[in-house]
Amino acid sequence: MRDVAYIANLARLAVELVNGDDPSELRQEFFVQHHIAEPDDDKLAELLPALRDAVAAVADSGPIDPINLLLEKYPPVLFVSTHGGDGGPHLHFARNGESPASWLARSCAAALAHVLCGDPDVTVGRCQADGCARFHIDDSRNRSRRFCSNTCASRTTVAAYRARHKSAPQ
Template sequence: MVFAHDTAGALRSAVELVNGVEPPVTLATEADLAAFYRRHGYTGRRDGTETELAEVLALAPRLLTLLLAARDDVAPIVNAMLAEAGAVPRLVRHEHEDWHLHAIADDAPLADRIAVETALAMIDVVRSGESSRLGVCADDDCAGVVLDLSRNRSRRYCSTACTNRNAQAAHRARATGSSPRPR
């Protein structure tokens, strides 16, 4: 395992949020946000309002900047996010999850909790020298974020759709004897 379970989970959540606001949009309704909340195992406050959805969606550009920042540029972004939230790290354990970090009150707005959890995760990314695990999708027509948690660092695409599209293009190119689209 590259990162602790809470770090990997926060990174997956942030990547899904960032990728979910770009076409094809997968995070656009309160129901989408409720499913996102459950899928990523969030606990604590969940308002289920349009305001909460808007706050979470508004966070996406900032998370994109953080996730794709050069290693030495991450610190000021992380420090600002933690300071703005008044973060105070503490160890917690939930019924179905072992010890992990929280740094903001459980009743804080969901967008603030996502921001703080992502900032904490990026601390681990920087400290472990694993910034190369985050990047942009190798599909020429996609700007999605890729999180590569594989052992061999082989993930190049942000989604199965991009992977399949590029595999099909390569197959068609081999079948016709031409070369695939240039990168």
Template sequence: MFRQHQITEPDSERLAAFLPGLRAAVEAASQAGPIGPINTLLEQHPPLIRVDDHDGEGASHLHFAPNGEDAVSWLGRSCSAALAHVVCGDPAVTIGQCSAVDCERFYVDDSRNRTRRFCSNACASRTTVAAYRARRKATG
């Protein structure tokens, strides 16, 4: 994705400083609010909306950050705009937090009926196996 948008790899220190705010905004979007963390991200990384056709003629789409920008600014602008759309009720996107014990990951729920509960098949399987073992242990 970075290469496609002429973005150099992020500086690890700047990225580490950016990630807690992004996590707070993603968590807020997954719960449909509070909006404070998303507004903070928007203030720190305001989107610069533009139409881009880098995928070829007839494939125009919105970008929220210019190609070639530094990685943290590009991520911040892109993520802040996307999360603002989610928290304002974009019906095409639902963000959830994994229900598996000890997993703190988030995911985009693109299932047909928006009932996804886990970030991956590994977390779903681990949870299913743990529940099965607990039932077996309880019955003797």
């Protein structure tokens, strides 16, 4: 796994967590690869406000305080891993087998710090649909994604169409 993919996948994991999505294949794979159990709901609930603030800081290009607070509370533990020899060497930000909430906090905080600083080619965005508070990873070629899902994009397009036709003279 290249460093870029690792950071991008951790940013995806952070977005998935703050959006409250059901556990994805990515999340399950991360936990299996790193010998992490699913965090219990109470520990995850403790972590989510700080993680949400950090994701919002990345999506909004600052302020940096939420990321620094998360990094201060959960400092990354850097080491090089190859996942048992099946991948190229890359940095990890937390030790395998660590407590789930701590592993998530360390890993996601470090990845979000990299993304906020422009490294690597990962963009976190905030959905532009009215009434939607979700975030998304923009991996489009020209970094122009505006919505978290096709549902929000369609709803916004239909609302704009209706508004244009409602105000048009008949």
